[in-house]
Amino acid sequence: MLLPLADLLLSPDDMAAVDRAAAASAISSYGLMEKAGQAVAASALRHFPGALRYVVLCGPGNNGGDGYVAARALEQSGAEVGLFHLGDPKKLKGDAARAFADCPVVGETTAHYLPRPGDIVIDAIFGAGLSRHVPDEVAAIISKVSQAGLPVIAVDLPSGLDGRSGQVLGAAFRAVRTVTFMTRKPGHLLMPGRDLCGILEVFDIGIPARIVRAQANGMTAENTPAQWQADLPVADTDTHKYKRGHLVVFSGGASATGAARMAAMAGLKAGAGLVTIASPEQALAVNAGLLTAIMLHAVDDETALRAWLADQRLSTFVLGPGFGAGEKARQFVLALGQRHLVLDADGITSFRDDPQPLFDAFADGPTRLVLTPHEGEFARLFPDIAADNRLGKVEKARAAAARAHAAIVYKGADSVIAAPDGRALINANAPSWLATAGSGDVLAGVIGGLLAQGTPAFEAAAAAVWLHGVAGQRAGKGLTAEDLVAHVTPF
Numbered sequence: 039m040l041l042p043l044a045d046l047l048l049s050p051d052d053m054a055a056v057d058r059a060a061a062a063s064a065i066s067s068y069g070l071m072e073k074a075g076q077a078v079a080a081s082a083l084r085h086f087p088g089a090l091r092y093v094v095l096c097g098p099g100n101n102g103g104d105g106y107v108a109a110r111a112l113e114q115s116g117a118e119v120g121l122f123h124l125g126d127p128k129k130l131k132g133d134a135a136r137a138f139a140d141c142p143v144v145g146e147t148t149a150h151y152l153p154r155p156g157d158i159v160i161d162a163i164f165g166a167g168l169s170r171h172v173p174d175e176v177a178a179i180i181s182k183v184s185q186a187g188l189p190v191i192a193v194d195l196p197s198g199l200d201g202r203s204g205q206v207l208g209a210a211f212r213a214v215r216t217v218t219f220m221t222r223k224p225g226h227l228l229m230p231g232r233d234l235c236g237i238l239e240v241f242d243i244g245i246p247a248r249i250v251r252a253q254a255n256g257m258t259a260e261n262t263p264a265q266w267q268a269d270l271p272v273a274d275t276d277t278h279k280y281k282r283g284h285l286v287v288f289s290g291g292a293s294a295t296g297a298a299r300m301a302a303m304a305g306l307k308a309g310a311g312l313v314t315i316a317s318p319e320q321a322l323a324v325n326a327g328l329l330t331a332i333m334l335h336a337v338d339d340e341t342a343l344r345a346w347l348a349d350q351r352l353s354t355f356v357l358g359p360g361f362g363a364g365e366k367a368r369q370f371v372l373a374l375g376q377r378h379l380v381l382d383a384d385g386i387t388s389f390r391d392d393p394q395p396l397f398d399a400f401a402d403g404p405t406r407l408v409l410t411p412h413e414g415e416f417a418r419l420f421p422d423i424a425a426d427n428r429l430g431k432v433e434k435a436r437a438a439a440a441r442a443h444a445a446i447v448y449k450g451a452d453s454v455i456a457a458p459d460g461r462a463l464i465n466a467n468a469p470s471w472l473a474t475a476g477s478g479d480v481l482a483g484v485i486g487g488l489l490a491q492g493t494p495a496f497e498a499a500a501a502a503v504w505l506h507g508v509a510g511q512r513a514g515k516g517l518t519a520e521d522l523v524a525h526v527t528p529f
């Protein structure tokens with residue numbers, strides 16, 4: 039499927055390839071820089087019309103080039119402009135050298151910049167080409183500007199922010215607005231990058247969509263309905279409950295049953311035809327007292343589970359919420375055979391010392407396993423991937439998905455959903471108050487509910503994360519997990 043251009047996320051390397059491909063097809067690279075710089079100047083004038091001075095800080099590459107174009111455009115508008123270079127502008131190359139030559143404003147070195155009240159700072163020091171920690175000189179300017187409390191408009195990326203991973207390389211500007219070009223980068227959505235960008239504006243500088251798409255490969259995008267809408271269950275008129283799937287949620291012992299009930303309710307609300315809680319005998323009474331639409335089945339050990347599994351209609355399982363980590367969880371998971379499974383929380387932790395049997399059990403055929411780790415659980419299951427500092431959150435989730443033959447939901451304010459084939463989505467609709475006790479149980483249930491209805495694993499995971507975010511928005515601040523369940527609705 040052709041994803042909307044606006045959802046695609048290109049890494050800085052992809053974007054550099056786009057620039058090269060554009061140049062190879064006779065598009066003027068200086069023309070692109072001109073449009074980029076003009077867009078920055080227009081944004082500054084529109085959003086900060088009362089500035090006493092626009093201060094443009096220019097770095098040694100093409101990000102600086104955009105800055106020189108912006109400085110010229112601002113000067114030509116009649117505004118007061120201050121221009122400061124990092125290093126010697128005579129050493130600039132290519133388009134940036136040309137933009138400097140075309141800029142009528144006389145600049146001086148960044149070390150001489152003295153912040154004044156009324157300054158609007160345009161950060162054109164580093165953009166997509168930042169390759170290592172910022173030099174001390176830049177860290178010093180960043181801290182000077184932040185201490186002065188001046189508004190910053192970042193060109194492409196706040197300097198110091200890694201556009202691939204969203205991580206800060208030493209120090210970074212905190213911008214009120216960021217003006218980027220053609221598509222966003224993962225670092226604009228991943229944390230802490232998302233916070234450092236402020237309001238994001240994406241300008242079309244005229245690179246044809248086919249060139250952008252050719253480099254993007256459609257592999258990384260924002261999680262939006264366009265990515266999975268077509269894979270959601272369709273409510274046909276002659277449907278009956280067995281056609282809409284049978285979801286089973288395993289309950290913990292008598293003192294830990296609430297999590298499973300929340301997951302089960304969420305699965306039902308996401309549209310599963312039938313939902314059963316598989317409960318230990320000792321917890322049957324407490325579960326029975328608190329359930330209505332959800333069925334109950336006693337399962338105490340692996341033998342009982344295997345006997346029950348003769349019923350082929352039991353298609354999808356959720357294990358983890360409140361279950362307790364340990365050998366019983368491992369046995370249950372490995373008994374499931376060809377079923378679909380959402381493995382969450384304690385279920386994940388149960389495989390911390392020896393995850394390979396889990397990965398092997400779900401290796402064949404279409405993806406049947408969804409893993410929903412937060413950062414700590416991720417590190418338990420994939421310690422080497424978690425510790426690899428060269429990888430950003432997207433690359434980590436992708437590597438884990440390939441190894442585990444699973445759809446991964448690497449949870450956080452910037453949850454990343456990844457598939458074994460390399461597709462990855464970054465979610466950005468979750469309100470901060472969604473991080474509350476039991477929220478993860480609800481998410482696991484929604485994923486299970488969609489899986490039970492036949493939605494493929496990656497799409498079910500991505501849709502569930504998005505629906506969970508929507509439920510959080512609807513439930514509002516101060517929500518509890520119960521409120522969240524009440525606000526889950528199918529798409």
Ligand SMILES: NC(=O)C1=CN([C@@H]2O[C@H](COP(=O)(O)OP(=O)(O)OC[C@H]3O[C@@H](n4cnc5c(N)ncnc54)[C@H](O)[C@@H]3O)[C@@H](O)[C@H]2O)[C@H](O)CC1
Pocket residue numbers: 053054056057070071074097098099100101102103104163164165166167168169170171172173193194195219220
């Ligand atoms: N298609 C587009 O989006 C366009 C984007 N444009 C702008 O171009 C920059 C990317 O330019 P590039 O020259 O590749 O990179 P930078 O300007 O970000 O920086 C490269 C420059 O900086 C040096 N460098 C990198 N890291 C460090 C460091 N830690 N310390 C010191 N020096 C460092 C590196 O060696 C280079 O000299 C993009 O962001 C847009 O703003 C085009 O103008 C239009 C098309």
Ligand SMILES: [K+]
Pocket residue numbers: 101161162163164165192193194195196197
């Ligand atoms: K910048």
